[in-house]
Amino acid sequence: MDRPNGNSRAGPMAGIARIVIGVLMLVVVVSGTAISLGTADLLQTVADEWHGQRKLSEHKGQMLAKIRRHMGYGGMIHHFKNFVLRKDPALLGEIQSDLTELNATFAEMAKSSLTGDEVDALGKLQQIVDQYALNLSIAIQASREKWPAEQTDAQVRIDDQPAYKALQILQNTWFAKFNEDTQRFEAVIAEGIYGLRITTAFIPLLVISGFVILWFTQRLTREIAIRKQAEHKLLLAETVFDSISEAAMVTDDANNIIAVNPAFSDITGYSSDEVIGKNPRMFASGQHDATFYQDMWRDLSGDGSWQGVIWNRRRSGQIYPERLSIVKAPVS
The missing domain is CATH 3.30.450.20 (PAS domain)
Incomplete structure (x- = not known):
């Protein structure tokens, strides 16, 4: 009887091993590709949503800046008080212009997504602006009839503090919402980074694509952090720049x-x-x-x-x- 040839057994075993390895590699590659594609889609969705939220945040910030500009120093309240003291008819046009801009901005902001606190604060601002509009007719009459400044002031004086508090609430809520959105996006990005780490750990063939997506993720994270700091500094700088008296x-x-x-x-x-x-x-x-x-x-x-x-x-x-x-x- 012939002695069994070891190669006859090794051949099928090697073939089975190659099949098993091939199947495992295919499973790993397919799984890794699915994870990579899913992560890439997730990051792209986050990027698109972030850009959309950023535009909304910027628009609301611009509306708040417009309210501050037309209401505070150099705005409606400032012009109104100067008119009471100086009785300069030229200031009436400035006051009317400020009132028009404020009412238009209030109406535009009311159409946006607001919290309950923002709705209350916006209502308080509208109430005070309406009171100034009513008192303007008294101030005009006082100017025409040459009332003493003290008498006019007693008739038209309005407590401005609730208006400034309401504006501060709107600014604080806007910035808190920006921080909340940023943290939410950062959490989603962290989830994407975790998926990338799994992919790059088990699939050497996808290391290059993983690094590319990881680079994109880190750049997006840095952009969010830099923009967050920049917008905060910009808000503070604009407030200081617009408010100083010199x-x-x-x-x-x-x-x-x-x-x-x-x-x-x-x-x-x-x-x-x-x-x-x-x-x-x-x-x-x-x-x-x-x-x-x-x-x-x-x-x-x-x-x-x-x-x-x-x-x-x-x-x-x-x-x-x-x-x-x-x-x-x-x-x-």
Whole structure:
């Protein structure tokens, strides 16, 4: 009897092993591909939803900024009080314009998705603006009949604190919603990263695609974190810039004006449209020598800012002293 050949047994076993390995590899590859594709779809969905939420958040932030601009310093309340004191008919147009903008913005914001606290706060703002609109007719009558300022003030005085508290509630709620959305997106992204780690751990063939998606995920995470910090700083900076009572301007690297605050326009008589893109030399009064301006531009070039008292020329031609802050915008 012939001796059994070991190769006759090894051949089928090797074939079975190859089949098993092939099936296992196929299962791993298919599973890994499914995980990768599912993760990629998830991340794309998150990215699309994030961009949509970001647009809504930006729009609400713009509406809040418009309310703050037309209601606070340099806005309706500021113009109303000046009208009571000065009885200047030119201020009536400013007041009416502010009232129109505020009512339009209130109506637009009411159509958006609001919480109960936001609805109450918006209603409080509308109530106070309506009261100012009613009191405007009394102020006009007082101006026409030349009432004493004290009598007029007693008739039209309104407590503004509830309005500022309501605006603060709207701002806080807006920022809290932004943080909540950011945390939710970060949680979904973390889930996607976990799936990617499983994929890259068991499927060497998909390491490259995993790194690509991981890079996209990390970049999206950084973008969210950077944008969160930037929007928070922007909100704080805009609030401070718009609220300070002294004139302030921002210049670019060529020393041309790119932004001014409401106090600047109120003090100088120039609107922002009239000065943006211009050099601050347009306000020169001739009261300072060349050394003064050389020192100023040296500070701007070295420190990025300058603050001090300067004699400037108003739009009317009047020369006046003012405390001015100039900030050079960083080069992007």
